[in-house]
Each structure stands twice: as C-alpha cells, then as structure tokens.
Amino acid sequence: MSKETSKIAYVFIDGNNFYHNVKQMIKPSYVDFVKLSDFVCSFFECKRKLSIYYNSVPSIKDGELMYYNHMKFLSEIKELPKFEVKTRKLQRHSTQEVLEDKRGIIDSLDFCDNCQPLAETMCFDCIGNVKKREKGIDVMIAVDMIDLCLIKNKCDFCILISGDADYIHALDLIKKSKKDVATASIPKGYANELRKSHKYFIISRNALIDNCLKDFKTCRKQ
Numbered sequence: 001m002s003k004e005t006s007k008i009a010y011v012f013i014d015g016n017n018f019y020h021n022v023k024q025m026i027k028p029s030y031v032d033f034v035k036l037s038d039f040v041c042s043f044f045e046c047k048r049k050l051s052i053y054y055n056s057v058p059s060i061k062d063g064e065l066m067y068y069n070h071m072k073f074l075s076e077i078k079e080l081p082k083f084e085v086k087t088r089k090l091q092r093h094s095t096q097e098v099l100e101d102k103r104g105i106i107d108s109l110d111f112c113d114n115c116q117p118l119a120e121t122m123c124f125d126c127i128g129n130v131k132k133r134e135k136g137i138d139v140m141i142a143v144d145m146i147d148l149c150l151i152k153n154k155c156d157f158c159i160l161i162s163g164d165a166d167y168i169h170a171l172d173l174i175k176k177s178k179k180d181v182a183t184a185s186i187p188k189g190y191a192n193e194l195r196k197s198h199k200y201f202i203i204s205r206n207a208l209i210d211n212c213l214k215d216f217k218t219c220r221k222q
C-alpha cells in the first residue's frame with residue numbers, strides 16, 4: 001500500500017448502493033466504515049478529513065424490528081470519528097396510488113370510447129407491485145460533493161464509495177476544477193462508466209475482509 005500524502009480527502013458513501021452490493025459477499029453489519037474509509041484513502045494516497053454516510057430511512061410501517069435496527073445502525077455510524085450521517089425517508093407508493101395517477105393521465109388525454117380501454121389495459125398491465133423506493137439520495141450526494149469540494153473548498157480529494165454511474169457528471173465538474181476525484185466499490189454493481197471516467201479502486205472480498213471489518217467480526221474466506 002502506498003504511503004499517504006498531505007492531500008486532504010472527503011469520502012462520500014452511498015449507503016444503499018454499498019449495502020445492496022456488499023451483502024452478496026458478507027454481512028453489511030460486519031463492515032467498519034472508519035476502516036473502509038481510511039483503507040480507500042490509503043489506496044489513493046490521501047488523508048481522510050471527513051466521511052459522510054448517506055442512507056434512506058424506512059417507515060416504521062415496514063416493520064418495527066427492521067425500523068429500529070436500521071435506526072440503531074445509523075446511530076452507531078454517527079458516533080464514529082470524523083463521520084456524518086445524512087438521510088432521507090424511504091418513499092412509499094402503493095400499487096393503487098400508481099394506478100390512480102396513471103388513470104388520471106389517461107383521462108386527461110381524451111381518448112375515444114374505443115381507444116380508452118385499450119390504453120388503460122396497456123398501461124395498467126405494465127405496473128408491478130410498487131411498494132417503496134429511495135428518492136433523492138443521489139441528488140443529495142451530488143450536491144454535497146459540489147458544495148464541499150468546489151464551493152466551500154473543504155478538501156483536495158473527492159472520493160465516492162459507490163458503483164452508481166449517475167454521479168459521473170458531478171465528478172466531472174469537480175475534476176474540471178483541478179481537484180482529485182476517485183471512486184471505490186466492490187466488484188458487483190461497479191459501473192464501467194465510472195471506472196472509465198475517473199481513478200477507481202475495486203475492493204475485492206478478501207481486501208474487504210482483511211482491512212475493513214469490525215474487530216469482533218470474522219468471516220470465512222471462500
């Protein structure tokens with residue numbers, strides 16, 4: 001591993017993206033996010049000033065146990081050194097709500113009596129069981145990266161832990177200002193566009209286990 005330099009980094013962690021990808025490798029609750037952040041910064045030869053963990057918050061209606069476990073998880077991250085947590089509510093949409101929205105759109109188009117049933121059938125058949133979705137986290141992360149790295153000039157290095165290609169434009173803008181930009185992710189879900197556009201670090205399962213787990217957790221290597 002390369003020796004750290006004097007470059008100061010902010011680490012932006014897309015919590016939902018990381019969770020859904022890493023759970024295919026190990027239990028997400030085993031990960032020590034301080035170790036993960038510092039491990040990634042060490043790879044890019046910089047020093048971590050702050051990590052910001054972004055995550056959606058479920059409704060208690062999704063289940064009390066899941067809700068309170070998630071809130072406990074976020075509270076633990078908030079207590080980590082040089083860490084902040086930012087959240088948005090996980091939006092809930094029932095299938096009936098979506099159907100009503102689509103029906104209103106179709107009614108506004110003023111179809112004839114023959115076309116109206118056909119349009120409704122084609123539209124409604126494509127609607128699945130919509131329960132809940134994350135909305136706004138990616139925008140929040142992109143805005144914070146631009147604000148903290150460019151406008152407020154808080155760091156020399158912007159590091160994003162996510163495999164989502166939606167952040168490319170924000171990263172491109174930061175890079176144009178002569179800031180260092182990089183992404184890191186486990187192999188699963190790591191968009192090729194991100195790796196083509198900026199410095200990147202693929203975190204293997206063995207690297208994650210050897211460097212980024214909580215001290216009391218062990219995980220058998222496969």
